[in-house]
Amino acid sequence: MIAIATQCLAPDVGGIETLLTGLADELAANGRAIEVFADRIHRDGADELVRSYPIHRFGLFRPTRRWLKRRAIAARGPTRFVGAFADSWKSVAAIPADLAPIAAFAHGNEIPQDARGGKAERVRTAFKRVATVIAISQFTAEAVRRIVGENGPRIVVVNPPLSRQATAGPAALSAIATRIAGRGPVLSTLSRLEPRKGVDMVIGALPQLRERFPRIVYLVAGAGDDLPRLRALAAERGVAGQVEFLGALPDDQAKAALFERSQVFAMPTRRVGASVEGFGIAYAEAAWRGVPSLAGSEGGASDAVIDGRTGLLCRGDDPQAVLAGLTTLLADESLRERLGGAARQRAREELTWERALPHYLAAIGL
Known part of the structure; x- marks a missing residue:
């Protein structure tokens, strides 16, 4: 079983939403058992996704949402999950400390350009728990490397893939x-x-x-x-x-x-x-x-x-x-x-x- 902790998921709209929804869909389509722990739907009037895998939604403030996700994942027991994905460094905190390995995505805007300061330190702290950072571009990989240094987690670049494209009726x-x-x-x-x-x-x-x-x-x-x-x-x-x-x-x-x-x-x-x-x-x-x-x-x-x-x-x-x-x-x-x-x-x-x-x-x- 694989856990996905994410702030961003369809039916909300955006590049990260598209990527994380596609990841969940493709893992399931390839026979991987998954559970998704996501933020509440923000898009007005949007219906929940209908999928073969469970999607758990969490509201309230961000720190509370992360805590609720972490508690829900931990309640499944320490051996339920063989690994986890986080949609960014921010969602690493939603994954229990005893769950490993973790792969976290890095997109761009959430990575500070200055390696000094409080936000950069929070990013470094989160990535210390991560086995792999998946950067969506070379630019993003370089930004992460400036923050974590040479002794940080492994960084790989995987450009976001396209899910099946619709035909215009x-x-x-x-x-x-x-x-x-x-x-x-x-x-x-x-x-x-x-x-x-x-x-x-x-x-x-x-x-x-x-x-x-x-x-x-x-x-x-x-x-x-x-x-x-x-x-x-x-x-x-x-x-x-x-x-x-x-x-x-x-x-x-x-x-x-x-x-x-x-x-x-x-x-x-x-x-x-x-x-x-x-x-x-x-x-x-x-x-x-x-x-x-x-x-x-x-x-x-x-x-x-x-x-x-x-x-x-x-x-x-x-x-x-x-x-x-x-x-x-x-x-x-x-x-x-x-x-x-x-x-x-x-x-x-x-x-x-x-x-x-x-x-x-x-x-x-x-």
């Missing part, structure tokens, strides 16, 4: 077509709406892009606190008619339709304070459908988008670099086809659970 395709309304080329972004994702930089490039591509349209899918600022920016730049804010997409078919109708996936991420992209699973999801990406060069996006092979990297904090990258991709159809084809091949051959799962199991000695 007629209703989803029709809904996207209505928003596009015959325009093109189509840019898209799918993310939480927060400054570091670079939606504002794409909006800022639209006035000049419109001069060359008069019918360009930019589809922005996702919800977040940055939405009012982004709407105001589109109006201020005179491109409100070119930007379609889709909100949070209702399901995976809607996501598939978004990608299938896009020429370029644009998410030129940048560092904002301590916040930085650790990988960016949306780049891989776009790649699976043959859509090349423009990504930011800061952080771990360079693991998700290989510059000049599956998309382009740019300085996400440089408006001219973002404009140049978008112009290059939009103006050259043969380049898009070459990059998109390579992106599709990599996503379908390299970023798979068949390749990743053995590495995850090895992280807990199986």
Whole structure:
């Protein structure tokens, strides 16, 4: 039996949620007995997952949730579990001290860039209990190594794999077509709406892009606190008619339709304070459908988008670099086809659970 202690799990939305839910599903599909100990569902109106394995949910404050999970795992007895996964260093505290080995994921934002200070010490303390840290990118692995030093736990890099991708049905395709309304080329972004994702930089490039591509349209899918600022920016730049804010997409078919109708996936991420992209699973999801990406060069996006092979990297904090990258991709159809084809091949051959799962199991000695 394998335990998974996680703050993040579907039906909540996000890259970590996708990864941990996929891990649980794939372990179960490959005959591994598992139990999941997760935080309460935060998404309003969302139903609990229906799975063959047990999922235990815990509410109240974070320290209380960790204590409740630890008590629940310990109540199963010291020999029930042969290993455990933690979605980050924070969830290591939810795993009893006598349960080993533990593998903890490292994503990016939760790892401090400065090896000094109280948070760095808490990370070091948590990772002392861990046999393996699974970093989602080389960037994240380097950040962990700065914190734990050469005598810390083993660090392996496993890029997040893609779970089975949905097919866009007629209703989803029709809904996207209505928003596009015959325009093109189509840019898209799918993310939480927060400054570091670079939606504002794409909006800022639209006035000049419109001069060359008069019918360009930019589809922005996702919800977040940055939405009012982004709407105001589109109006201020005179491109409100070119930007379609889709909100949070209702399901995976809607996501598939978004990608299938896009020429370029644009998410030129940048560092904002301590916040930085650790990988960016949306780049891989776009790649699976043959859509090349423009990504930011800061952080771990360079693991998700290989510059000049599956998309382009740019300085996400440089408006001219973002404009140049978008112009290059939009103006050259043969380049898009070459990059998109390579992106599709990599996503379908390299970023798979068949390749990743053995590495995850090895992280807990199986």
